[in-house]
Amino acid sequence: MKDLATGTSHAKIILIGEHGVVYGQPAIALPISTIQMQAIIHRRDETQTVKSRYFNGDFKMMSANLGGIQTLIKTLLARFDAPEQGFDIHITSDIPSERGMGSSAAAAVAVTRAFYDFFERPLSHQELLATANVAESYTHGQPSGLDVATASAKSPVWFVKGRENFPIPVKLAGYLVIADTGIKSQTKIAVATVRNLLMVEGATIQARIDDLGRLTRQTRTALEDGDMGTLATALNGAQDDLRSMGVSHPALEQLLAVARQNGALAAKLTGSGQGGCLIALAPEASIANQLSQKLAAAGATATWVEPLLNDD
Ligand SMILES: C[C@@](O)(CCO)CC(=O)[O-]
Numbered sequence: 241m242k243d244l245a246t247g248t249s250h251a252k253i254i255l256i257g258e259h260g261v262v263y264g265q266p267a268i269a270l271p272i273s274t275i276q277m278q279a280i281i282h283r284r285d286e287t288q289t290v291k292s293r294y295f296n297g298d299f300k301m302m303s304a305n306l307g308g309i310q311t312l313i314k315t316l317l318a319r320f321d322a323p324e325q326g327f328d329i330h331i332t333s334d335i336p337s338e339r340g341m342g343s344s345a346a347a348a349v350a351v352t353r354a355f356y357d358f359f360e361r362p363l364s365h366q367e368l369l370a371t372a373n374v375a376e377s378y379t380h381g382q383p384s385g386l387d388v389a390t391a392s393a394k395s396p397v398w399f400v401k402g403r404e405n406f407p408i409p410v411k412l413a414g415y416l417v418i419a420d421t422g423i424k425s426q427t428k429i430a431v432a433t434v435r436n437l438l439m440v441e442g443a444t445i446q447a448r449i450d451d452l453g454r455l456t457r458q459t460r461t462a463l464e465d466g467d468m469g470t471l472a473t474a475l476n477g478a479q480d481d482l483r484s485m486g487v488s489h490p491a492l493e494q495l496l497a498v499a500r501q502n503g504a505l506a507a508k509l510t511g512s513g514q515g516g517c518l519i520a521l522a523p524e525a526s527i528a529n530q531l532s533q534k535l536a537a538a539g540a541t542a543t544w545v546e547p548l549l550n551d552d
Contacts, residue, residue, distance in 0.1 A: 247353025260452030284326035340511015345387030422541035423515030487513030
């Protein structure tokens, strides 16, 4: 066991396919490696303490909203046969929470990596996904696994729940502007909204879910072929589907309109919606930077500009 151990992870955005992915449709998500999360563990003799944005104190007294991480740490200590091992874990994050940027999944990935490092055990990618999803299942109910897959990935991810999870190439030199409405939203509630609508308006909502799958497949081809026009049509179409599924929000719609009026080729919510962040597609860096300023002036609480092209 080490005296000092670390685990890192990063933010994610879903390019397309959120919510559809819960029902077996594909999704494409991008790791945002510039927005980081870190967990640092110091070995202690007896005390077990946690320091984070929302909690500072005895691990056993962690607040209810951190129950996912508490359950994860309990699982890890039991796995390594050391339930009473003393530690002090400090989690630091640049990822805004409850905004669709995967902060809970990133925390789960960073904490899992840190504990494997602490106990000096090798960690396979499969084991990382399964372990980090312990926290996500506690927090979200039945997560698709997409957030954890992307928080631990280095390249854009093609994901089908329980079946497909692999990197895909992006040959498109566009930019994405990510803008935060500043409105918190909970994945669990947004997922429940869609589930309830599906029960009430079965066929209409199922058609939207199927359409999200179709648009996601089109997006994959557009990314591989460098086809900006098809990508833009698919992203705008996905926003129409998501709006009909009850997961948009007036603040999102207002910023989406600002993006479209200021040079965005497409704009949609990203993540679970009902608040949180949006993404806007820009053909070049100067337009992306201009868009980012317009969105901030229109009320976005934070903005980021990310190139679409991946390095590989
Ligand atoms: C809304 C959703 O599709 C993405 C949340 O980031 C839920 C999930 O995949 O579990």
